[in-house]
Amino acid sequence: MEYTRLGKTGLEVSRLCLGCMNFGTEQPWMVHDREEGIAVIRRALDAGVNFLDTANVYSNGESEEIVGEAIEGYDREELVVATKVYGRMREGPNGRGLSRKHIVEQANASLDRLGLDYIDLYQIHRWDEHTPIEETLSALDHLVETGKVRYVGASTMAAWQFMKALHVSELEGYERFVTMQAEYNLVDRHEEANVLPLCRDQDVGVIPWSPLAGGFLAGKYERGEAPDHGRAAHDEFMEKRFTDESWAVLDAVREIAEREDASPTQVSLAWLLHREVVDAPIVGPRTIEHLEDNLGALDVELTDDDLARLEEPITPVWNPEIGDT
Known part of the structure; x- marks a missing residue:
């Protein structure tokens, strides 16, 4: 396993983050x-992955509970x-959002579900x-x-919003955001025209979500075929990826993968790992x-020619509606 510093902090994390x-x-x-989920998490930990990402809202806390059970016995x-x-x-008032009340209550609830004394990030x-x-803040x-x-x-906001938060934290002496989770992959590159330049300028670590575009970059789907499996069969959010430009990217991914005796998944993730602004893509495997x-x-x-071809x-364009999931 390879490790890197998270943003400009001294915290060392694996180059791949396990999304849960x-x-x-x-x-x-x-x-x-x-038990299958726990087995995947533990195999990742045994392989040297030390960075796990979840959220309170994932299956209404169930994901956090599974993570908590999976990490029992590992070196905290x-x-x-x-x-x-x-x-x-x-339901009801204060059941969502970023008020002081909701944040503090949910931090305590997440700690209970995870079985931890503190949350790293x-x-x-x-x-x-x-x-x-x-x-x-x-x-x-x-x-x-x-x-x-x-x-x-x-995670996931306009650059002006993120810069406002960074400015207020500096002005008021509050803890500063050290990372940004942004949707980023070979076919979803809109953040190159939004928050990524800011992250580079402000030394904020980037941990991309959906690095395989919901399985599209893994080569799970084919032109002209209605998806009947995977996330695309259930999720309208995937439809935005079935464009001529995206298929052209996937063609290049597949050709490079064949040349390198690698999988499309590996080439797509390798592209992210070659991006200087990226610390650790958040991968979401469902099986070992x-x-x-x-x-x-x-x-x-990947060579410079490979990167250019991919x-x-x-051409990255920022659309505030993209990524709003």
């Missing part, structure tokens, strides 16, 4: 068998456990237009001061076989 959204029962394409000092807050966790899942960013700062959280991060395929990306070397079909 797939472990739960909320959606048909998730891993409903709890080596693990970097990340989770998120924002989404609705119950606590992230706001989305921007909350109804709560002043000062209130949100103050609450996160309180969690750091009381030892319940080590670092704070953010998928996990082993993901891990193989660490051994794939990137040529798409």
Whole structure:
């Protein structure tokens, strides 16, 4: 396993982060068998992955519970456990958002489900237009001061919103966001025209979600065929990826994979690992076989010509509606 520093912190994390959204029962394409999910997580840990990402809203806390059970018996000092807050966790007032009340309550609930004394990286899942960013940052700062959280991060927002948060934290002396989770992969490159230049300028670590575009870059689907399996069979969000430009990218991925005796998954992840702004893509394997395929990306070397060929079909454009899931 390879390791890197998370953003400009001293925290060392594996170059691949294990995303745990797939472990739960909320959606048909998730891993409903709890023991199977635990087996995947433990195989990742045994392979040297020390960075795990989940969220309170994933299967309404079920993912956090599975992660908590899976990491029992492993060296806590080596693990970097990340989770998120924002989404609705119950009906009624204050059941969602980034108010001080909701953040503190949900941090405590996440700790209970994870079976931990502290969260390594606590992230706001989305921007909350109804709560002043000062209130949100103050609450996160309180969690750091009381030892319940080590670092704070953010996910999926406009660059101006993220810069506002960074400015307020500096102005008020609050804990600063050290990471940004952004949708980023070879066919979803809109963040190159939004938040990624800011992250580079501000030394913020980038941990991309959906690095395989929901399985599209793994080569699971074919032109002209209606998807009848995987996430695309259940999720309209996948439809945006079935474009001529995306298929052209996948053609290049497959050709390079064949030349390198690698899989499309490995080439697609290797492209992200070659991006200087990226710290650790968040992979979401549902089986040990998928996990082993993901891990193989660490051994794939791409030339400058390969990178240019993979990137040529798409010109990144920022659309605030993209990624709003």
